[in-house]
Amino acid sequence: MSTEINGLDTLLMENRKFAPSDECKNQANFNDPGIYERAAKDPEAYWAEQAQHLTWFQPFDQILDWNPPHAKWFLGGKLNAAYNAVDRHRAGSRKNKAAIVWEGEPGDSKVLTYDMLGREVDKAAHVLQSLGVKKGDRVTIYLPMIPELPISLLACAKIGAIHSVVFAGFSAKALRERIIDADSKLLITADAGWRRGGVIPLKTSADDAVADTPIEKILVVERIGQLANAQMMPGRDVYWHELMGQAPHTPFPAEEMDAEDILYMLYTSGTTGKPKGIVHTTGGYLVGANTSMRSVFDIKDEDVYFCTADIGWVTGHTYIVYGPLSAGTTVVMYEGAPDWPNRDRFWEIIEKYGVTILYTAPTSIRTFMKWGPEHIEKHNLDTLRLLGTVGEPINPEAWMWYNEHVGKGRCPIVDTWWQTETGCAMISPLPGITVAKPGSATRPVPGIAAAVFDEQGNPVSPGNGGYLVITKPWPSMLRTIWGDDERFRKTYFGKFPGVYLSGDGARIDEDSDFWVLGRFDDVINVSGHRIGTMEVESALVDHKGVAEAAVIGRTHEVKGQAITAFVTVKEGVQMNTDLATELKQHVVEKIGAIARPEEVIFTAELPKTRSAKIMRRLLRDIAEGRVLGDTTTLADPKVVESLKDLYKHAE
Numbered sequence: 001m002s003t004e005i006n007g008l009d010t011l012l013m014e015n016r017k018f019a020p021s022d023e024c025k026n027q028a029n030f031n032d033p034g035i036y037e038r039a040a041k042d043p044e045a046y047w048a049e050q051a052q053h054l055t056w057f058q059p060f061d062q063i064l065d066w067n068p069p070h071a072k073w074f075l076g077g078k079l080n081a082a083y084n085a086v087d088r089h090r091a092g093s094r095k096n097k098a099a100i101v102w103e104g105e106p107g108d109s110k111v112l113t114y115d116m117l118g119r120e121v122d123k124a125a126h127v128l129q130s131l132g133v134k135k136g137d138r139v140t141i142y143l144p145m146i147p148e149l150p151i152s153l154l155a156c157a158k159i160g161a162i163h164s165v166v167f168a169g170f171s172a173k174a175l176r177e178r179i180i181d182a183d184s185k186l187l188i189t190a191d192a193g194w195r196r197g198g199v200i201p202l203k204t205s206a207d208d209a210v211a212d213t214p215i216e217k218i219l220v221v222e223r224i225g226q227l228a229n230a231q232m233m234p235g236r237d238v239y240w241h242e243l244m245g246q247a248p249h250t251p252f253p254a255e256e257m258d259a260e261d262i263l264y265m266l267y268t269s270g271t272t273g274k275p276k277g278i279v280h281t282t283g284g285y286l287v288g289a290n291t292s293m294r295s296v297f298d299i300k301d302e303d304v305y306f307c308t309a310d311i312g313w314v315t316g317h318t319y320i321v322y323g324p325l326s327a328g329t330t331v332v333m334y335e336g337a338p339d340w341p342n343r344d345r346f347w348e349i350i351e352k353y354g355v356t357i358l359y360t361a362p363t364s365i366r367t368f369m370k371w372g373p374e375h376i377e378k379h380n381l382d383t384l385r386l387l388g389t390v391g392e393p394i395n396p397e398a399w400m401w402y403n404e405h406v407g408k409g410r411c412p413i414v415d416t417w418w419q420t421e422t423g424c425a426m427i428s429p430l431p432g433i434t435v436a437k438p439g440s441a442t443r444p445v446p447g448i449a450a451a452v453f454d455e456q457g458n459p460v461s462p463g464n465g466g467y468l469v470i471t472k473p474w475p476s477m478l479r480t481i482w483g484d485d486e487r488f489r490k491t492y493f494g495k496f497p498g499v500y501l502s503g504d505g506a507r508i509d510e511d512s513d514f515w516v517l518g519r520f521d522d523v524i525n526v527s528g529h530r531i532g533t534m535e536v537e538s539a540l541v542d543h544k545g546v547a548e549a550a551v552i553g554r555t556h557e558v559k560g561q562a563i564t565a566f567v568t569v570k571e572g573v574q575m576n577t578d579l580a581t582e583l584k585q586h587v588v589e590k591i592g593a594i595a596r597p598e599e600v601i602f603t604a605e606l607p608k609t610r611s612a613k614i615m616r617r618l619l620r621d622i623a624e625g626r627v628l629g630d631t632t633t634l635a636d637p638k639v640v641e642s643l644k645d646l647y648k649h650a651e
């Protein structure tokens with residue numbers, strides 16, 4: 001979604017308001033509007049109070065040490081994330097409560113109670129230890145959405161090893177790059193995964209990825225059970241089920257982690273071609289994740305909570321694993337596609353397990369709109385009481401549709417704005433307090449100081465747009481970029497000193513509510529997934545026929561944004577459909593299917609300024625059919641006319 005279009009859209013059209021019902025207010029965990037003011041007055045005290053919902057082996061003696069851009073939270077405190085997510089519930093009344101209700105794509109399913117999950121995590125921690133994994137080591141995890149995925153994360157956390165999850169849809173090359181950057185010794189993967197009934201090989205990608213990397217062992221989960229392509233290399237590759245079978249059934253002692261010890265890193269895209277390893281620490285991250293479960297998701301012991309994200313992204317880390325489990329929640333985890341075997345799979349799952357809270361993405365909602373409400377109407381969704389969205393701005397029409405067809409007009413919707421870097425939801429309604437507006441994430445949650453700044457770093461007045469920033473440190477903020485503190489400093493704190501720059505644009509309305517407009521940097525948001533312009537461009541120019549490439553995100557009805565690639569070829573290379581197809585495939589091999597360009601447009605020239613900078617903004621205008629503004633800075637204005645014409649005939 002282009003910022004301009006979306007901004008105008010919401011600015012002109014939206015004034016509907018949805019206040020919480022009395023029933024919702026009365027039962028909500030957070031229902032005192034005074035909480036915002038109290039938290040704003042003394043955020044440290046607010047967070048220290050929230051931190052009491054975790055179990056600390058040793059209490060912290062200082063809440064915050066802020067040495068911009070570096071924050072330390074809960075200093076002196078000792079805790080373990082896996083202990084908080086699993087073991088502490090085993091000791092109490094939740095021992096036999098369902099922790100993970102897992103639904104496989106082909107229809108198999110599994111329920112792990114907190115006690116059973118704890119036993120699996122302990123065994124897995126023994127296995128990792130037997131493979132030489134120690135506190136502080138990095139473990140790369142490349143798994144489909146199967147129970148072994150959260151178990152692996154938690155086993156790392158129990159030992160104090162740093163997990164680096166790589167989304168299983170990423171290519172071998174992308175995996176390799178992330179393994180090398182993290183300097184991981186162990187890779188956990190599976191033979192393959194299911195997707196729409198088809199088999200997606202993972203072990204073969206893993207094999208391609210690890211050559212000449214620090215990886216010493218590959219731990220292989222057998223998901224499909226037909227290892228035709230997944231050859232095991234003796235001495236390097238070991239089976240998960242074999243080692244788990246041999247592991248001792250004794251409790252694995254939780255490593256006492258310092259609050260500031262690293263819990264995990266997770267790669268995300270930025271302005272340059274190289275993905276950033278976002279670093280999160282144990283105490284602050286867990287406090288943020290846990291607090292938002294209680295405030296934003298109003299979590300109760302009776303809830304059955306379903307987040308449709310993949311654990312390969314931050315949403316799955318925070319809202320499938322650490323948030324819900326640390327709150328003792330029953331989490332539904334689904335392996336596959338929403339339209340497999342039929343377009344009612346999500347609704348079938350909700351009915352089957354009595355889901356009360358659903359958290360999904362605007363792109364999914366728009367897909368459901370396209371498929372039509374009849375798939376939903378086949379199922380009884382009476383158990384639902386709260387809905388959430390994340391990943392990109394939600395257009396008001398999708399919000400209204402979600403409210404009407406899924407929530408039946410009686411479920412509050414929390415539109416949660418946040419990022420890999422922020423660790424947990426930052427701007428969102430609280431369902432028992434906030435008046436929701438379709439398309440607005442409303443206001444920062446208690447304890448978070450967000451603002452919209454103009455170029456000079458002053459807050460904009462109502463009705464205006466600017467840079468979405470966070471002006472004070474918060475517990476679950478990223479601590480650095482793995483191996484590149486300078487990049488961390490420049491990217492996030494380089495524009496306004498001591499203030500976190502999100503990369504998003506936003507507008508503030510008359511009620512001080514926030515309307516997130518989308519990225520203003522070179523990041524494209526395809527179906528809620530962040531993809532760097534430069535990553536796709538480098539993948540394209542890596543092809544032998546390509547001379548130059550410029551990539552933009554254009555508005556797409558379902559995906560939010562789609563990738564359009566403008567390409568010039570080397571002399572003698574034929575510009576035809578075959579080459580376009582080949583280039584798209586090349587990007588898939590380099591990065592993964594999520595980065596596949598929607599269309600490749602061959603052009604003799606790219607529009608450049610006289611200082612030879614590619615004018616991506618202009619390309620986006622062309623792709624979106626907008627009236628073009630000033631093109632006088634162009635080195636060759638004729639280029640535009642021919643591009644407009646080419647675009648009409650794009651593949």
Ligand code: WTA
Pocket residue numbers: 268313314315389390391392393394415416417418419420421441502503504516517518519525528529530
């Ligand atoms: C976008 C996902 C508008 C935004 C949790 C942000 C949103 C990027 C919203 C982070 C929302 C996420 N409204 N935009 N509710 N939620 N975004 O790191 O552009 O994968 O910067 O984290 O998604 O994506 P990431």
